[in-house]
Amino acid sequence: MSLDKTDVEKIAHLARLAIDDSDIPGYVRDLGNIFNLVEQLSDADTSNISPMAHPLDAHQRLRPDVVTETNQRELFQSIAPETADGLYLVPQVIE
Amino acid sequence: MHNKSLSELSASLHNGEFTSVELTQHYLDRINAHNDNLNAFITVCDDRAIEQAKMADQQLQSKTAGILTGIPLAHKDIFCTQGVLTSCASKMLSNFVSPYDATVVEKINAAGMVTLGKTNMDEFAMGSSNETSFYGAVKNPWDTNRVPGGSSGGSAAAMAARLAPIATGSDTGGSIRQPASLCNLTGLKPTYGRISRYGMIAFASSLDQAGPMANNAEDAALLLNVMSGFDERDSTSVERDVPDYTADLNNSLAGLRIGLPKEYFDEGLDPEVAATIQAAIKVYESLGATIKEITLPNTHLAVPTYYVIAPAECSSNLSRMDGVRFGHRCENPKDLQDLYQRSRGEGFGDEVKRRILIGAYALSAGYYDAYYLKAQQCRRLVSEDFKQAFADVDVIMGPTAPTTASNLGNNADDPVATYLADIYTISANLAGLPGMSIPAGFVNSLPVGLQIIGNYFDEARLLNVAHRYQQETDWHTKIPTAFQ
Numbered sequence: 398m399s400l401d402k403t404d405v406e407k408i409a410h411l412a413r414l415a416i417d418d419s420d421i422p423g424y425v426r427d428l429g430n431i432f433n434l435v436e437q438l439s440d441a442d443t444s445n446i447s448p449m450a451h452p453l454d455a456h457q458r459l460r461p462d463v464v465t466e467t468n469q470r471e472l473f474q475s476i477a478p479e480t481a482d483g484l485y486l487v488p489q490v491i492e
Numbered sequence: 493m494h495n496k497s498l499s500e501l502s503a504s505l506h507n508g509e510f511t512s513v514e515l516t517q518h519y520l521d522r523i524n525a526h527n528d529n530l531n532a533f534i535t536v537c538d539d540r541a542i543e544q545a546k547m548a549d550q551q552l553q554s555k556t557a558g559i560l561t562g563i564p565l566a567h568k569d570i571f572c573t574q575g576v577l578t579s580c581a582s583k584m585l586s587n588f589v590s591p592y593d594a595t596v597v598e599k600i601n602a603a604g605m606v607t608l609g610k611t612n613m614d615e616f617a618m619g620s621s622n623e624t625s626f627y628g629a630v631k632n633p634w635d636t637n638r639v640p641g642g643s644s645g646g647s648a649a650a651m652a653a654r655l656a657p658i659a660t661g662s663d664t665g666g667s668i669r670q671p672a673s674l675c676n677l678t679g680l681k682p683t684y685g686r687i688s689r690y691g692m693i694a695f696a697s698s699l700d701q702a703g704p705m706a707n708n709a710e711d712a713a714l715l716l717n718v719m720s721g722f723d724e725r726d727s728t729s730v731e732r733d734v735p736d737y738t739a740d741l742n743n744s745l746a747g748l749r750i751g752l753p754k755e756y757f758d759e760g761l762d763p764e765v766a767a768t769i770q771a772a773i774k775v776y777e778s779l780g781a782t783i784k785e786i787t788l789p790n791t792h793l794a795v796p797t798y799y800v801i802a803p804a805e806c807s808s809n810l811s812r813m814d815g816v817r818f819g820h821r822c823e824n825p826k827d828l829q830d831l832y833q834r835s836r837g838e839g840f841g842d843e844v845k846r847r848i849l850i851g852a853y854a855l856s857a858g859y860y861d862a863y864y865l866k867a868q869q870c871r872r873l874v875s876e877d878f879k880q881a882f883a884d885v886d887v888i889m890g891p892t893a894p895t896t897a898s899n900l901g902n903n904a905d906d907p908v909a910t911y912l913a914d915i916y917t918i919s920a921n922l923a924g925l926p927g928m929s930i931p932a933g934f935v936n937s938l939p940v941g942l943q944i945i946g947n948y949f950d951e952a953r954l955l956n957v958a959h960r961y962q963q964e965t966d967w968h969t970k971i972p973t974a975f976q
Contacts, residue, residue: 415837448868452924478821
């Protein structure tokens with residue numbers, strides 16, 4: 398399988414990842430090689446095989462719906478890039 | 493001091509031969525002397541370690557100390573440590589001072605152990621040579637022109653050079669076992685769910701598992717005792733009692749049924765590594781074990797399956813690194829999209845970006861069934877192979893890695909070649925089985941590891957099998973000349 402420049406740009410957008418134009422040929426090559434490796438899976442007969450999402454086939458545990466975490470806003474925001482009045486700041490989204 | 497086992501160190505601390513402060517200072521001095529050369533530590537916790545050691549000494553004096561109280565340890569920088577830089581070897585988290593402790597860290601602190609520092613690793617644990625670290629490559633103490641393996645390469649190099657008496661690691665596709673093999677250590681990846689993943693920065697959540705990296709099986713058992721156990725903060729943690737992993741170490745191996753998968757001795761395995769592994773198997777025969785050739789017919793699917801599942805889960809997990817709440821943020825973002833894209837573009841290194849892109853593609857609309865679902869089905873095929881094998885054998889043995897440590901820079905241009913070298917370790921992660929690597933000899937003065945894979949929750953047996961071998965051999969006691 399081969400990917401082209403447009404594919405890589407589209408995936409990079411989906412992943413919200415800025416990539417330099419000069420790096421795109423390298424990603425086209427490397428991702429193409431990796432997907433060629435992955436293509437080997439298409440030869441495996443997986444009819445009637447159920448997908449394995451968890452190694453022990455365990456299910457998510459449920460817990461009582463009660464508050465267990467204490468408010469640590471100041472601690473957590475002390476490592477944030479930019480905050481004000483207890484809120485995280487990002488560039489303006491709505492005019 | 494740095495040639496003693498944990499139980500010997502513990503005895504010396506308890507009988508007052510030396511204090512935890514003295515022991516801790518000894519290791520800090522060794523780190524100071526050798527770390528510039530090896531680059532094994534990202535952060536050294538000098539003052540904090542001495543403070544922890546002083547508290548340990550008080551407990552030792554007041555006879556309230558446990559067996560590991562006062563013993564120093566190094567944490568892989570994937571474990572969140574409150575108040576200490578937790579970078580995961582990424583520029584993205586190069587300013588992340590964790591506001592909380594991982595459960596593993598909490599448990600180890602509660603046991604009275606002393607944190608020497610945080611060890612280097614492949615960025616976000618993605619790599620098997622420790623060359624993808626934002627903080628630079630780690631050198632293998634057995635030959636500093638060579639890689640220590642990865643992703644727990646800093647922990648492995650620190651242990652091999654005796655800069656710490658024990659260390660933590662994590663293993664998503666072999667990241668404890670492969671560096672243990674390349675650095676002559678005893679490394680154990682437990683059953684999935686045995687150890688809490690809370691506060692261990694997530695790479696691929698259905699594969700990640702923490703474990704000990706040690707000088708011998710007894711030391712590994714002692715740390716596993718502390719690390720293991722149910723944690724309600726990790727929804728995949730298993731509710732199951734923790735046995736004393738030292739209890740069965742000396743059990744006889746008479747009648748032990750060892751399976752050798754023919755796929756693990758195929759082309760691609762270095763002939764001298766193969767001969768070293770065969771010699772180790774002979775030792776087991778002399779201990780009364782029986783050997784049986786087995787087959788794991790879907791082994792060839794393991795690497796391609798892994799390179800769908802791990803990137804898919806990583807692309808999802810790493811979406812939380814968005815430059816908003818913590819970690820790297822780009823300068824002067826012009827809008828929110830720009831903030832996300834440039835913060836992530838600048839914060840992540842090449843290998844991490846590659847895997848995020850693979851994962852995003854495999855999970856994107858129209859491709860999910862062809863890639864992710866197919867890989868999950870193949871994962872079951874790989875897992876079923878083991879189920880069948882364990883009907884006839886107690887443990888599975890083979891090489892941990894196809895070769896000894898390669899030269900630095902060897903695989904920089906060919907990611908797929910690097911991926912294929914994980915062929916023997918990845919299956920245990922896909923199946924969720926426990927696996928170990930133990931020192932089995934040397935080829936051209938470089939260490940070779942024997943891998944032992946066990947059935948679910950059979951860690952005690954793995955440790956027993958490893959320990960009895962270490963009673964018969966002295967490979968695990970070898971230390972590189974420059975670090976004796």
